[in-house]
Amino acid sequence: MIASSVETERAEQIDYVAANLLPRAALLVRLLVKQVHNTEISRTEGEVLVILSAGARRITELAELEGVAQPTMTLLVKRLEGRGWVEREGLAEDGRVALIRITDAGRIALAAFRSRFLAAMRTDLERLPAEQLTALSSATETLGSFVDVLQR
Numbered sequence: 001m002i003a004s005s006v007e008t009e010r011a012e013q014i015d016y017v018a019a020n021l022l023p024r025a026a027l028l029v030r031l032l033v034k035q036v037h038n039t040e041i042s043r044t045e046g047e048v049l050v051i052l053s054a055g056a057r058r059i060t061e062l063a064e065l066e067g068v069a070q071p072t073m074t075l076l077v078k079r080l081e082g083r084g085w086v087e088r089e090g091l092a093e094d095g096r097v098a099l100i101r102i103t104d105a106g107r108i109a110l111a112a113f114r115s116r117f118l119a120a121m122r123t124d125l126e127r128l129p130a131e132q133l134t135a136l137s138s139a140t141e142t143l144g145s146f147v148d149v150l151q152r
Contacts, residue, residue, distance in 0.1 A: 036113070053102055059077055085105055
């Protein structure tokens with residue numbers, strides 16, 4: 001049976017989104033972080049602080065979520081600890097395991113970074129023509145729904 005043009009178009013859209021969404025989103029984040037000119041928090045450090053703002057995690061979980069090796073995450077966590085932005089908390093049931101928790105200082109640093117990041121993004125969004133901004137707003141809602149589905 002030959003696929004209908006609607007099915008073919010849908011398959012092409014799925015392939016396009018699957019191939020392009022993540023690389024473009026990642027590039028968008030890198031470009032915005034670069035605009036912020038923040039030497040205090042790297043992109044990866046900011047992402048780890050965002051993850052930790054939702055709750056404490058093990059280093060292995062952080063490494064997996066960020067797609068880096070555990071030794072790399074261990075060094076990053078030590079750097080964040082040195083700045084007073086995170087702290088380790090041992091588990092009572094297993095003394096070998098530590099949860100990494102964001103501190104109040106880490107929340108303040110993250111809030112300042114987010115503020116500068118969002119200001120840069122707003123400036124860039126203001127340059128878009130109205131129809132592109134409307135389309136991007138709709139795409140953002142759709143992306144949020146997609147994330148919700150993936151998290152279930």
